[in-house]
Amino acid sequence: MGKQGKEAKRSSSNRRASRRGFGVATWVVLAGALAGIVALAAMHQGPSSPGRATALDPERVARGRAIFEANCAACHGTNGVGEDPANAEGGYPAPPLDTSGHAWHHTDRDLAAFISNGSPNTPRMRAWKTTLTQEQIGDVVQYIKSLWGPRERSCQGPRHMDPACR
Numbered sequence: 001m002g003k004q005g006k007e008a009k010r011s012s013s014n015r016r017a018s019r020r021g022f023g024v025a026t027w028v029v030l031a032g033a034l035a036g037i038v039a040l041a042a043m044h045q046g047p048s049s050p051g052r053a054t055a056l057d058p059e060r061v062a063r064g065r066a067i068f069e070a071n072c073a074a075c076h077g078t079n080g081v082g083e084d085p086a087n088a089e090g091g092y093p094a095p096p097l098d099t100s101g102h103a104w105h106h107t108d109r110d111l112a113a114f115i116s117n118g119s120p121n122t123p124r125m126r127a128w129k130t131t132l133t134q135e136q137i138g139d140v141v142q143y144i145k146s147l148w149g150p151r152e153r154s155c156q157g158p159r160h161m162d163p164a165c166r
């Protein structure tokens, strides 16, 4: 290969190298931007973000409150504050259902199922599915959620284990 040929080869391989270099840089920038977007999205939906909790339907909450006051408040207290353990028969006080309890550690579905089927531990918390429709039980769950703060509502269910929710 002559001098000219070598030069041509070198400059073309330089061009290739610089093209490759540009390619890598572009990917680094793109990956960085993507990571940024993912991080922002995660932050936005993060457990500490109250915005993620779905809004409650005020009509369902109002219906749920009436059902709760008629059927549940005798044990669970006005506004779901819970029963004085000293008054509870059989060692199973009716727990608070507001922010001071841990009802919010359960999903809507689990709460509805528990209310439907009752407690396996004590007949005091009986199965309500014979008295209330699933729609009414759903209304009561909405009412119970209205007793929670934004943290409990956005950290509800298994998300309560997230470090940001503790």
Ligand code: HEC
Binding pocket: 067, 068, 071, 072, 073, 074, 075, 076, 092, 093, 094, 095, 096, 097, 101, 102, 103, 104, 111, 114, 115, 119, 120, 121, 122, 124, 125, 126, 128, 140
């Ligand atoms: C006669 C008293 C009594 C009445 C009335 C009653 N409960 Fe309960 N409830 C209890 C007791 C006691 C427990 C605790 C059961 C256990 O520890 O397994 C309980 C547990 C619960 C829990 C589980 C809470 C948690 O943090 O795990 C929910 C939810 C609940 N009740 C909702 C209701 C709703 C809704 C009604 C009305 C439709 C109702 N209860 C009526 C006594 C009652």
